[in-house]
Amino acid sequence: MCLAIPVQITEVLDGTRAMASAGGILREIDTTLVDDLQVGEYVILHVGYALSRLNEQEAQRTLQAMADAGLLEEAS
Numbered sequence: 001m002c003l004a005i006p007v008q009i010t011e012v013l014d015g016t017r018a019m020a021s022a023g024g025i026l027r028e029i030d031t032t033l034v035d036d037l038q039v040g041e042y043v044i045l046h047v048g049y050a051l052s053r054l055n056e057q058e059a060q061r062t063l064q065a066m067a068d069a070g071l072l073e074e075a076s
Helices: 056-068
Strands: 005-012 017-022 025-030 042-046 049-054
Touching: 005 025, 005 056, 017 042, 025 049, 042 056, 049 056
Parallel strands: none
Antiparallel strands: 005 017, 005 042, 017 025, 042 049
């Protein structure tokens, strides 16, 4: 089974890389598949690759569900 999770972009490093946060964990991700990302936007992350944008309400709902299930320290 594969899992893709919502993450928030915290820093754009260049045209193909960014820093992202989920549950308080920061990670460098590949953004090749999603054009023109901005700090604060949410994306779906799978195996280190941003797959698509996600609106903030859906991202927060998913992060809260993951936190409620004990999969994240806290929804952020």
